[in-house]
Amino acid sequence: DAGVIQSPRHEVTEMGQEVTLRCKPISGHNSLFWYRQTMMRGLELLIYFNNNVPIDDSGMPEDRFSAKMPNASFSTLKIQPSEPRDSAVYFCASTLGISNQPQHFGDGTRLSIL
């Protein structure tokens, strides 16, 4: 079975550019989560969706970050404009919608903003 698929795996871009990260959850999962991992702050939940609806975006750092889930099989996390402090590994995870189920993570996108 295919796991959570994220693209790209690596992204290097200059500050000020728009960055779009993509995620395809596991088929049948109806909750999707975006996390950011840095050495300083560890794993932080940015936003999560249930049945394509954003439930909690309190972790989104600022207005430069936005996320969408237009359908059950696709989500994007966009940063515009990007800044060097956005450099991190961004993970997408999916699960079958309730708290007792483990989240399954993608391989992450390593983002470097120069």
Added chain:
Amino acid sequence: AQKVTQAQTEISVVEKEDVTLDCVYETRDTTYYLFWYKQPPSGELVFLIRRNSFDEQNEISGRYSWNFQKSTSSFNFTITASQVVDSAVYFCALSAGTGANSKLTFGKGITLSVRP
């Protein structure tokens, strides 16, 4: 509010030693779920185990075992006869409440280095 504390930040052991990774959690909910994840050097996050608040039975899976104690709000993870391949960052996580509004809170992680 919910919180997960992994007080150990880095542990280094020699192969074949046993090692225990500590996890202490805080939540006001009576229904909650605890998880351990492994992040090897390759970077992916791998689910290891889930335990719910109503099941205090310890679990053993090969060289791995987990000790859940509600009295001390702890969910500790022991690796017996450690191997170099066990070198990774290990995260404990908590999900409290029910329904779509619950979310996973991770600890800061413990970096385990197993030396040959």
